[in-house]
Amino acid sequence: MGRKSLKESRQPEIIKAFYKLAKREGLENASIAKTAALININPSLIIHYFQTREQLVSALIEFILERYLQIFKTPTISEEDPKKRLLTVIDKLFSHKWNILFDDSVAYSCYSMVFRDKKVKAKFKVVLDQLRHNLEAMIKDANEAGEMNVADPARAADMVFVIVDGAYYYLSLESNKDEYRKKLEFYKQQAIQQLNLYAYETIPG
Amino acid sequence: MGRKSLKESRQPEIIKAFYKLAKREGLENASIAKTAALININPSLIIHYFQTREQLVSALIEFILERYLQIFKTPTISEEDPKKRLLTVIDKLFSHKWNILFDDSVAYSCYSMVFRDKKVKAKFKVVLDQLRHNLEAMIKDANEAGEMNVADPARAADMVFVIVDGAYYYLSLESNKDEYRKKLEFYKQQAIQQLNLYAYETIPG
DNA sequence: AAATTAATTGAATGTTCGTTCAATTTATTT
């Protein structure tokens, strides 16, 4: 008996507010007090749900990493043709929505913890590997459907993400929208080329 | 008359201590008081030389960015053959010393400010562009010496750095030393391939 | 040695921080 727990709704609400604040002012300036003020609750309530700021940050990291994986959990998957499906994912990786995930002060701040916190490092590793494995599986599907012939799907998938990560690292500094668009398109073509490097068959534009 | 300024020696000393501390505890936990304690001076002295913590961080960013450019300011340049010189730089980019610059919590924390501070963004842009221009110049030299024929040196240089940045973003999560070494070598080969993509002549291993 | 200027210290400031704890409110069950 007694009151029902509100954890499942309150915790995400707090994490989202914390994230919003961190985006605005930087993770290092995102405090419990400010977060509480943002959603009109008492700071103690945040401690009630997360015990320490450290655990709140930990929850934030998981929140961010979950978003990364969502690229494989969208209507894309419903695409019937394996090669089309693959190219749709590549499209998405170099699209505006995916940009937003990378043009993100908070994500880089979280990433910086990788060097001081083994658990954070492990979390990031799991997600980045998952992304690679998912893409690898799609490449294999396209191979088996006879639509492509990538000799080493694992390495190809790896390289695609290396290009994605390296591309946004540089693109986030580009203020000129037109330059941004052009470069993004160039990097996308480079990523697609990775699927051709070992391919006997070329992908029609 | 009066006492001579010690700025030129004191400022770097303070920046280095601040950097050391930031590496150990994270930039967000690196305070003026702790930095002062580290080199046995009074906290006020740091304010004397930098006025605010913000300016100290700004100096730290410049310190870090200067180190990036040093890859082109080493004995490498003395190499007589343009192609050898180019490959030596590629070697360095995927070497242990360059690793250290990237396996660095502080650099990513600084980078995260890019999204909230236009000046920081501009600073990073200048340095990343400089790196690309330097490499582009070396590719052109090798082209003109008739040793290579890279059709688009600017894009090739860009791609090399995209691969470097993307590679370390993933590699920094790899704890297994053997895996790390293997993957680093693979990425290096991919970078070298970028110089061959448009080349009529292949580079002998 | 007197004057000058920067280096350096030390005490003090007000602010914000994360966290604790007891008290109160609110929802749910018996």
Place this chain on the structure above:
DNA sequence: AAATAAATTGAACGAACATTCAATTAATTT
């Protein structure tokens, strides 16, 4: 309506923070 358990508040804590200011020390010049 009584019992229960979680939600929520509000006051309070000490710690650490960046920064200030005046006082002192140390080097350099005339």
